[in-house]
Amino acid sequence: MHRRRIILSIVTAGAIAGALAACGSSGGGSSDAMKAKGPITIWYSNNAQEVQWGKAMVASWNSAHPKETIKAQEVPAGKSTEEVLGAAITAGTTPCLVFNNLPAVTGQFEKQGGLVDLSKFSDGNSYIQARSGSAADQYKSANGDFYQMPWKQNPVMIFYNKDIFAKAGLDPNNPDLSTYASFLAAAKQVTSSGAAQYAIYPAPTSEFFQPNFDYLPLLAAQTGGKGLIENGKATIDSPDGIEVANFWKSIYSAGLAGKEQFQGDAFADGKAAMAIVGPWAIAYYGDKVKWGSVPVPTKDGIAADKTYTFPDAKNVGMYTSCKNQGTAWDVLKFATSKDQDNKLLNVTGQMPIRDNLATVYADYFAAHPAYKEFGAQSARTVDDPSGPNTVAQLQALRDAYTKSVISGSGSVDDAFKAAADKINKLQTQK
């Protein structure tokens, strides 16, 4: 009986060891795939306007390329696109192209061997740089290559509700929100007048991506164009970084922003007078809110045409599981052509990451003046880094922020210094 068990145990252990070893094995990619042509699959966001653009783009391509057709669908449901993609990379079930790549996870996907190096295409670098100009540089990976095609952005600005501002006695057409002091004064006037319960309501939750919609836009503005990492070091414990954190802390400690997660959209529901968001939300707000927009504030105020912000960009990734990468590259260029970018802008109101956007599509901005500021702002954006540990770095920032800024627990300096140390340590890890 015992011997039998021993034999069985050895056989089972051997089988499992073999399986584990198989999991640890690795192979290599095929460069032939980069030239291969044929049908491909793509995924795009489930945002209604993007779906509309995506379907039209696919139909246009398919009618002209019957042998290299595109099969398109929305990104499968999951907690987030990033998690769906991470799992799909491991399973080898990614499509050829995903039109919804978060720049912050690009380094992670690259490390997983999931992304095709677009710079390896003969016209890869030249096409990307010709289209996006110097704005493309921040989307390069550590080795200087592009593992993502800079596609479109939603420069984050301050939206304000004109009706609430008028009710609070603030100028609804030209409110002064450019400095921390004027922003705070306006925020206090909104709440003290009873025009709205809160002045602004950024999501106070702990997810890693939330700094993109409160802290980092103001950091980019305050520093004149610096992001989370500069020259390999965290910027959040710099005097400007601490200044931004203390500004938000004063907002929360005065009760001008909600500390609980809100079920719904606080701005659209009139719970808050301001929102910090990009132009994608305009279609969502529709006629519900009469809104205006201004650049994010800085300590002493910076001219609008010199103010930086976070781009809330989504790029396009080509995945290594793609068999017909030659076609995928052609589709990528087609989908980011001047004509398709124009259609994207018209259908979604989101800004293609294209050099001289405001002049290239001058007709659009003339016809849609509300978008003009976003078009101008899109030339001055700073995105998250594209390293393999960016998500962990953003989470370290968020943890420090929720503790010292939102909850007001402990010193901002100490929390941000500790977070900066952690971010710097992660920066050195491959």
Add this chain to the structure above:
Amino acid sequence: MSSIRTTPAAGGSTAPASGRKPNGGRGPNQAVKPLRQRIFGRNPLGWLFSAPYLVFVIVIFAYPLLFAIYMSFFDYFFAAPGANVDRPFVGLDNYVTAFTDPAVLQSFANVGIFLIINVPLTVVLSLVLASGLNSIKRFRTFLRVSYYVPYVTASVAIIGVWLFLFNQDGLVNQILGPLAPNPSWFVNPTLAMPMIAVYVTWKQLGFYILLYLAALQNVPTELYESASTDGAGRVRQFFSVTVPGVRPATVLVLLLSTIVGANLFTEPYLLTGGGGPNGASTSPVLLIYQQGIQQGHPGYAAAIGIVLVVVVLIIAFLQNRFAGDRDS
């Protein structure tokens, strides 16, 4: 409880209770058994019948657990099939990091608070309510279904209701008026985890009531009758007949509620916005999710997971040792 011991029938495969020859050596017949019989026994068909469950256990439980142990000793990350990646062996580094990471230590402390509140509350409430439901005659089905509804309802839907009830301007705070906590329930570092414990207790209660109701059907009514004859009131009967009578179910409830509690994820993820405030409701599984899935460090996440498994096993052993019936 006593178990029935059967004597193996002639030709049966069940070994005698002693399981060993008096001299401790090998019997004369065993030396000539063919290899097939030595591996698969005298009834190989038994393996066929048990194979589906065996395969299920190996594929769903054993393999992932062993793979997690393997991962925890490497700088492991998930990669595309065929990708040429480096996953160096790091020895105990992941475990050292886990034991020195304040976030990990806090998450285990958080889940400790959760278990201290949730497990006793679950056992007491489910037993008391099951006893009540077992004794009433009117509205029995309605009440049983009522307690079961939260258990079968999706957490995401119920969490929306709880957030509505317990937010700063919610119904509960409006009733409490000046007694309402500030900061409010789910953004209060002191109250967040106890609130999650209460929520999970409430949500899971229907399932544990069901377990106790099943166990109560096995408590002989004669015991209640004789206790009543001896002058025991309802309370004495509860403690002297019901509680000992459902002891195996109590052990099961203890174990299950501990395991479910230790695997806490959905509630801190949704109810407190990702483990807030200040990580006061972060659970080890939420950290595993952040590290393993979001941040691309599954090797480190696996180490936290293995530590969690060991901690849960120790708690389960202690529960079984002190609450279980050692004779059964």
